Amino acid sequence: MPKMLQATISCIQCRQPFRVSFQNVVDAKQDPQAKMRLLTGQLNLAQCPNCGAPNTMLTPLVYHDPAKELLITFVPMELNLSKEAQEKAIGDLVRGVTSELPQGAFKAYLLQPRQALTMQGLIDQVLQADGVTPEMMEAQRSRVRLIESLLEADDADLPTLIQQNDAQIDSQFMQTMTLLAQRMLQEGRQALAERLVMLQNQVVEESSFGQQLIERARVQEEVIQQVAEDVNALGETADRPDFLRLARQYADSEERLQALVGLVRPAFDYQFFQELQVVIGQAAADERPQLEALREKLLELTSLADQQARAALQDAATLLQALVNSENPQEVIEANLALIDVTFMQVLSANVQEAERRGDARMGERLKAIYNLVVTMLQANMPPELQFINEVLSAHSPDAARDLITRRIHEFDGELLGAIDAVEDQVADQNDPAMLERLSLLREAAAQALG
Ligand SMILES: [Zn+2]
Structure with missing residues (x-):
């Protein structure tokens, strides 16, 4: 080595x-x-x-x-x-x-x-x-040149510049933008990375390729919605044969199969594929090729889903590294709010624990400070109803919570009730009676105030 x-x-x-x-x-x-x-x-x-x-x-x-x-x-x-x-x-x-x-x-x-x-x-x-080939390298260099000229351009000139280069804007161009932004973050050039991310959004909005992406995302969203409804219809006791039935219904639609695997990846485990093998063995000869093709497809999609999960972990780790290195983590978080998701929070908590395990107090403190900052900023970006519910739930005593409700309940309208429902759904599994009690207190007060 x-x-x-x-x-x-x-x-x-x-x-x-x-x-x-x-x-x-x-x-x-x-x-x-x-x-x-x-x-x-x-x-x-x-x-x-x-x-x-x-x-x-x-x-x-x-x-x-x-x-x-x-x-x-x-x-x-x-x-x-x-x-x-x-x-x-x-x-x-x-x-x-x-x-x-x-x-x-x-x-x-x-x-x-x-x-x-x-x-x-x-x-x-x-x-x-x-x-x-040298041609491929030249194409890549010309992508970077275009990105540079976009970065240097005045905002007013951007729409024209994007239109003039519409033919050059494709998935490789988008990838190059993402890679450049990541590299800038790693190098500590936050402001430039932030500008690049904003530019990328504008390129998506204003280019033909971006419009195709948006349309594709819309169709995908619809498919995911339909598949999620089918999965919900199976009920909570759904087991592997149910998912296999659904997969067979979707056999002709790769998009549907992909959505299914993405939504319930754990259902497609080792045992699922064993059971499928048995089904294939018992199937009539003329059904077998289709079932085998379905099996191949599902194996491919599960491995793809796992790869994507790993890539998401990688992205989260890269962002966390940039935050740790940054002198102004708040700016980095603001520029990357879209990337801060469940995966990121999991990676962050895991790193806090790892720093504690290593006895690295300095890193532990730094990571905890980042954690608090992220949570605070996420809350600041929440709709006002959710912020309010959050404040009520984290009030230091039931009296303080009641006080807060009386003082501020009139600031809200019917959307508050919907938000309470959503939060109740989320905490229902957490077995936290104190929190549920506060929620019901809040609901009562809200129902009353809203007439
Ligand atoms: Zn220096």
């Missing part, structure tokens, strides 16, 4: 010295993550603990991918190394790579490393070996 090295560098912005870990060998086979970091410009990137500026540790570098017979060397020009010093540094690194090879794995390409003159050149060579 290529090892991580340590060094002390001076921050390019505030000049404060700080410790960084870096690597000067990237082995695509042993450490695919390092390859990803290289391709996304994250390799040897460290954030200054003092001012938050991203710093890249400059170092001679060797990239090795035995599967593609690729050995590339790179010495940053900024290091100002003499020719001899360059050759020595690279020679040492290459010897390090070849000496660790298993016996018989030495091949001719290792004698003639390719040389990259710039970091971008190195990345291009790696991408090219992956089958990413």
